[in-house]
Amino acid sequence: MPKKIVINDASEEFLRKIIELSGEVITLCDQCGTCSGGCPFVEEMDITPSQLMRKVQLGQQDVLESKTMWLCATCNTCTVRCPRGLDLSKVAEGLRQVVLRQAIDNLDLNNYPKEEIKELPQIAIIAAIRKLTS
Amino acid sequence: MKIPYFPGCSLKTSAKNFEISAISSAKVLGIDFVEIPRWNCCGVVSSLSSDDLMHHLAPVRNFVRVLEMNKTKMVENEKRMLTLCSMCYNTLKRSNQRVKNNPEELESINNFMYREEEYDGSVEVIHYLQLLDEIGFSQMTEKVKNSLENLNVAAYYGCMLIRPKEVGIDDAEEPEIFEKFLSALTAKPVAWNAKKRCCGSYLTVNNKDVVVDLAYGILNDARKNGADLIVTACPLCAFNLDNRQKNVLEKHPDFKTIPVLYFTQLMAIAFGLDEKSFGFELNYIKPNDVLKEKVFK
Amino acid sequence: MYATKLASLLKQVKPEKEIYIFYTDIRAYGKGFEEYYKKAQTMGIKYIRGKVAELEENPENKKVILRAEDTLSRQVIESEFDLVVLSTGLQLSNSSEKIINFLKLTKSSDGFLQEAHPKYKPVDTNIEGVFIAGTAQGPKDIPDTVAQASAAAARSMVSLAQKEFQVDPMLAYVHPDKCDGCGDCLNVCPKDAIVMNKETGKAEVLEALCIGCGACLPSCSKEALDFHGYTNDQMYAAIQGVLDQKKENETRIIIFADDTCTYRVADAVGIRKMKYSEDTRIIRVPSSSRISPNLMLYAFKEGADAIILGDCVKKSSRFPWSKEMTEKSLEIVNEKLKSAGIDGRRVVFSEFSAGALNYFLNIVNGMAENLKQYERIKETQRKEL
Numbered sequence: 001m002p003k004k005i006v007i008n009d010a011s012e013e014f015l016r017k018i019i020e021l022s023g024e025v026i027t028l029c030d031q032c033g034t035c036s037g038g039c040p041f042v043e044e045m046d047i048t049p050s051q052l053m054r055k056v057q058l059g060q061q062d063v064l065e066s067k068t069m070w071l072c073a074t075c076n077t078c079t080v081r082c083p084r085g086l087d088l089s090k091v092a093e094g095l096r097q098v099v100l101r102q103a104i105d106n107l108d109l110n111n112y113p114k115e116e117i118k119e120l121p122q123i124a125i126i127a128a129i130r131k132l133t134s
Numbered sequence: 135m136k137i138p139y140f141p142g143c144s145l146k147t148s149a150k151n152f153e154i155s156a157i158s159s160a161k162v163l164g165i166d167f168v169e170i171p172r173w174n175c176c177g178v179v180s181s182l183s184s185d186d187l188m189h190h191l192a193p194v195r196n197f198v199r200v201l202e203m204n205k206t207k208m209v210e211n212e213k214r215m216l217t218l219c220s221m222c223y224n225t226l227k228r229s230n231q232r233v234k235n236n237p238e239e240l241e242s243i244n245n246f247m248y249r250e251e252e253y254d255g256s257v258e259v260i261h262y263l264q265l266l267d268e269i270g271f272s273q274m275t276e277k278v279k280n281s282l283e284n285l286n287v288a289a290y291y292g293c294m295l296i297r298p299k300e301v302g303i304d305d306a307e308e309p310e311i312f313e314k315f316l317s318a319l320t321a322k323p324v325a326w327n328a329k330k331r332c333c334g335s336y337l338t339v340n341n342k343d344v345v346v347d348l349a350y351g352i353l354n355d356a357r358k359n360g361a362d363l364i365v366t367a368c369p370l371c372a373f374n375l376d377n378r379q380k381n382v383l384e385k386h387p388d389f390k391t392i393p394v395l396y397f398t399q400l401m402a403i404a405f406g407l408d409e410k411s412f413g414f415e416l417n418y419i420k421p422n423d424v425l426k427e428k429v430f431k
Numbered sequence: 432m433y434a435t436k437l438a439s440l441l442k443q444v445k446p447e448k449e450i451y452i453f454y455t456d457i458r459a460y461g462k463g464f465e466e467y468y469k470k471a472q473t474m475g476i477k478y479i480r481g482k483v484a485e486l487e488e489n490p491e492n493k494k495v496i497l498r499a500e501d502t503l504s505r506q507v508i509e510s511e512f513d514l515v516v517l518s519t520g521l522q523l524s525n526s527s528e529k530i531i532n533f534l535k536l537t538k539s540s541d542g543f544l545q546e547a548h549p550k551y552k553p554v555d556t557n558i559e560g561v562f563i564a565g566t567a568q569g570p571k572d573i574p575d576t577v578a579q580a581s582a583a584a585a586r587s588m589v590s591l592a593q594k595e596f597q598v599d600p601m602l603a604y605v606h607p608d609k610c611d612g613c614g615d616c617l618n619v620c621p622k623d624a625i626v627m628n629k630e631t632g633k634a635e636v637l638e639a640l641c642i643g644c645g646a647c648l649p650s651c652s653k654e655a656l657d658f659h660g661y662t663n664d665q666m667y668a669a670i671q672g673v674l675d676q677k678k679e680n681e682t683r684i685i686i687f688a689d690d691t692c693t694y695r696v697a698d699a700v701g702i703r704k705m706k707y708s709e710d711t712r713i714i715r716v717p718s719s720s721r722i723s724p725n726l727m728l729y730a731f732k733e734g735a736d737a738i739i740l741g742d743c744v745k746k747s748s749r750f751p752w753s754k755e756m757t758e759k760s761l762e763i764v765n766e767k768l769k770s771a772g773i774d775g776r777r778v779v780f781s782e783f784s785a786g787a788l789n790y791f792l793n794i795v796n797g798m799a800e801n802l803k804q805y806e807r808i809k810e811t812q813r814k815e816l
Contacts, residue, residue: 020184020185021183021184022182022183022184023183023184030455032455032481032502033480033481033484033499033500033502034481034482034483034484034499034500035484035500036481036502036505037481037483037484037485037498037500037507038484038498039507040331040332040334040348041332041334041337042500042507043507044341047505048500048507050505051505071337071341073332073337074179074180074293074335075293075332075335076297077330077331077332079298080298080306080307081307081484083455083482087182087298090183093181093182093183094183097183097186107339107340109339119377120338120339120373121144121147121148121149121370121373122147122148123143123144123178123219123221123369123370123373124338124339124370124373126143126175127178127179127335127336127339127370128336128337128339128340130178130179130189131336132340326490327487327488355490358490359490
């Protein structure tokens with residue numbers, strides 16, 4: 001049985017925090033699913049982008065445990081299609097920032113095989129470090 | 135025509151072939167890239183959170199350099215900043231738009247780098263394709279020495295050239311600037327589905343499998359639609375689509391490889407420049423065979 | 432709903448067709464609509480809650496590959512279909528543009544024709560005697576179109592039943608004795624209501640065309656153009672009237688409030704007993720564009736310290752040209768104030784929508800606050816105007 005959704009002051013505060021960080025009016029999302037349908041990474045995600053938006057709307061902080069925001073590479077496919085004009089990449093960035101600002105990284109290059117890192121161009125490494133580490 | 139040119143990290147390392155082919159082919163058109171002195175990293179990816187001003191410092195510093203170039207007469211009244219790498223283009227342009235639209239933020243950035251000249255928001259970030267379009271793609275047609283008429287080319291826009299809308303150099307859903315470019319170079323642009331599908335970007339670092347799957351889909355779509363090769367404007371797309379073909383082959387042994395070139399390499403080929411300016415040694419899948427068959431007969 | 436209708440029709444003829452309707456929200460709001468939707472479901476039409484994100488052609492079999500999220504199961508659908516039909520939104524027909532330009536009707540921000548008032552005059556337009564009905568005014572179904580058309584017909588019968596067409600008395604007119612036939616006013620009227628009488632050689636207002644904005648008045652340097660109910664004499668007297676009690680060390684802000692929006696906002700502010708600067712005096716006008724530079728300069732001469740010109744927000748205004756024409760007058764006034772050494776920021780134009788009470792307070796109180804910082808206007812400066 002999936003757990004119940006609890007709506008309280010903390011959930012409202014969480015929503016406000018993400019709205020502030022992202023600058024997006026998240027309450028505008030009407031769950032049409034256009035973002036998920038076109039997302040190139042959706043198959044790898046545990047929750048779809050529209051589901052992520054819903055969770056933020058309802059202030060469910062367990063959204064921070066999801067992989068989804070870490071898989072968003074800011075390709076902006078959803079951003080240009082959202083009928084409500086929302087920029088989901090900014091919402092994902094807001095969520096990543098909440099985690100990263102607690103000094104919790106999502107990438108540890110020390111555990112990577114040296115040969116693999118050598119192969120990578122620096123544009124990829126710097127971008128990954130900028131988005132996935134604090 | 136002299137124009138301030140921002141190379142960025144890749145064009146000096148993994149994408150040297152992009153730079154050398156661009157500079158030498160631009161000369162044919164009378165365009166002189168003047169490298170911005172003391173340029174610094176653009177930041178690679180745009181910082182999107184509302185309170186993160188710090189990461190927009192790096193782009194603004196580069197804009198100040200362009201102002202200095204005008205002052206010292208390195209360029210004549212040319213406040214456009216030319217980019218080749220579409221990641222740099224996107225990041226710089228987004229930062230520029232942000233500080234232009236938020237005078238208070240620009241003021242705090244200016245105050246922070248008080249030893250620098252003040253940035254007034256007057257620099258315009260442009261991509262090389264835009265410049266070529268502006269001076270007229272037809273100018274290139276006149277310079278074509280090696281006809282590409284037998285070459286079917288898939289133009290890969292990726293993300294950064296066309297999204298988000300306020301940054302894109304063309305329509306976000308139906309772009310055609312790249313195809314116009316190809317036609318002017320006498321090549322045959324192919325119609326295909328994956329031209330604006332994301333290659334996986336920096337997830338190539340920590341989610342290699344995702345990128346390999348995406349690359350497989352994109353490359354196959356190009357092949358199925360009859361492309362002989364793919365052109366791109368992004369060093370990261372080039373890595374994911376070109377170098378990652380090694381990993382695609384590991385996963386799908388029957389996969390048929392396809393060369394991925396920078397659009398400027400195609401210019402150098404068409405303009406009949408010598409092989410040194412092609413820089414093929416940095417391309418993972420070599421285009422020599424297909425070029426021999428379709429261009430240098 | 433029309434997707435449901437077309438799908439049902441197809442299913443009746445060819446029951447073997449597999450039909451899917453992708454939707455964001457089902458809005459089956461009319462009488463019998465919900466039943467119709469239910470019937471379509473009974474026939475086996477499948478509804479998928481999710482907007483289609485991508486369509487691609489399969490290069491091999493030329494079928495359409497569709498991608499969308501089924502938002503109810505939170506899974507992405509990627510499948511091939513033989514045919515994809517777009518359920519596009521409704522827009523005003525292109526041919527409507529001709530009649531809009533010919534009759535000089537206005538469109539609302541959604542691109543459809545604007546009614547004179549959304550609640551009280553839903554089938555009238557801003558042109559007397561022209562009525563709208565059906566999808567020219569906004570998307571609607573057949574019963575609503577018929578209902579609206581019946582209303583429009585009934586409204587038009589009211590006009591037709593009268594022997595003479597009555598127009599609103601608040602219109603522009605010409606003083607023949609003052610008009611010298613210079614023609615300056617001829618191209619000013621957005622409704623082309625001013626013509627030159629060839630026999631008398633003087634300008635004339637066609638009362639059936641004039642809709643009473645007063646924007647033509649500033650164009651006449653002889654003040655031969657005038658306005659019933661808001662005549663030049665009355666306006667000068669009103670300005671004098673609100674200023675003659677002004678004591679030394681007091682300031683006066685005159686608001687020229689347009690009848691439709693600004694005056695109503697000010698009224699609502701009053702009813703709610705909201706406080707604003709006591710130095711304010713309100714003069715009601717048909718539209719801000721009626722106020723000529725002469726009137727504004729006269730106000731400063733007589734002791735006004737600031738002027739606020741209020742009008743409706745352009746997109747919902749009966750006189751959408753008002754802002755532009757008022758700003759023309761403002762330019763002239765600013766020029767004059769400048770040469771007299773008076774701060775030009777003492778005259779502002781503002782757009783008010785009917786409910787913008789706090790905005791009204793901000794503008795008025797903001798001006799009162801600013802006046803404290805500006806240098807007081809000297810009598811010598813006033814005399815220069």
